[in-house]
Amino acid sequence: MVIAGAIITGIGTIFLFLGSLGIFRFPDVYNRLQAGTKCTTLGAFLTIIGVGLMQPDWFPKALLIALFILLTNPISSHALGRAACKTDVPLCEQTVTDKSQEFELCRRQDE
Amino acid sequence: MSGFELLIQIIFPIIIGAGILLCLLRMLGGPTTVDRAVAVDTTTTVTIALLVLLGFVFQRYVYLDVALVYAVLTFIGAVAIARYLEGGL
Numbered sequence: 001m002v003i004a005g006a007i008i009t010g011i012g013t014i015f016l017f018l019g020s021l022g023i024f025r026f027p028d029v030y031n032r033l034q035a036g037t038k039c040t041t042l043g044a045f046l047t048i049i050g051v052g053l054m055q056p057d058w059f060p061k062a063l064l065i066a067l068f069i070l071l072t073n074p075i076s077s078h079a080l081g082r083a084a085c086k087t088d089v090p091l092c093e094q095t096v097t098d099k100s101q102e103f104e105l106c107r108r109q110d111e
Numbered sequence: 112m113s114g115f116e117l118l119i120q121i122i123f124p125i126i127i128g129a130g131i132l133l134c135l136l137r138m139l140g141g142p143t144t145v146d147r148a149v150a151v152d153t154t155t156t157v158t159i160a161l162l163v164l165l166g167f168v169f170q171r172y173v174y175l176d177v178a179l180v181y182a183v184l185t186f187i188g189a190v191a192i193a194r195y196l197e198g199g200l
Contacts, residue, residue, distance in 0.1 A: 006119055009164065013123045016157050020130030023137050023153050029145050032137075036153035044160040047127075051167045054119075061175045062163065065182060069156065072186040076152055079193035084145040086197040 005053030012046030015039050028092035029084045037077035044069050120168045127161045148192050155185040 022035025045066045052062030085100050131154055138150035159178045166174025 013126050017126050017130040020133040024133040040156045047160040048163045051163050065179050076189035079190050083193040083196035
């Protein structure tokens with residue numbers, strides 16, 4: 001069980017580092033949201049579940065923290081992406097389409 | 112210290128710490144405000160995972176409580192910053 005927990009924690013650690021590298025390297029706010037939310041959610045989930053497997057007494061609280069991150073991380077990233085869309089943060093140069101221009105809800109309210 | 116304990120107790124926290132450092136660099140040099148907010152959000156999630164891992168390394172059960180409270184406060188803070196930026200708060 002300790003070996004399995006260590007392997008899962010290692011995979012989660014690699015995902016966390018790659019998500020942070022994406023935050024540092026990507027050219028755009030929306031790309032950074034993509035990297036910083038998906039990779040970080042999976043990485044934190046795997047790391048915490050791996051610690052819970054290595055220390056079975058801690059498993060309920062570790063599962064609670066992991067489920068909380070799994071539920072709340074997409075909500076906060078969606079709110080941040082909406083804020084970026086409404087404050088007209090420019091897209092990067094390689095962008096092909098921008099579907100948000102078609103919707104009235106994505107525009108700022110006080111214009 | 113065997114190689115296994117070395118891997119868990121030193122290598123993994125150093126890798127996560129390098130990730131936190133990259134996020135902090137983006138937070139210092141981000142062009143817009145939303146960039147910095149995204150970097151802070153990612154930094155806090157990575158920090159929660161690091162707290163749980165350090166709780167296992169030092170054998171302190173309290174670190175899990177700290178991580179849980181930090182997760183709740185981080186979520187509220189990120190949503191509040193986003194609502195403020197889009198002008199609805």
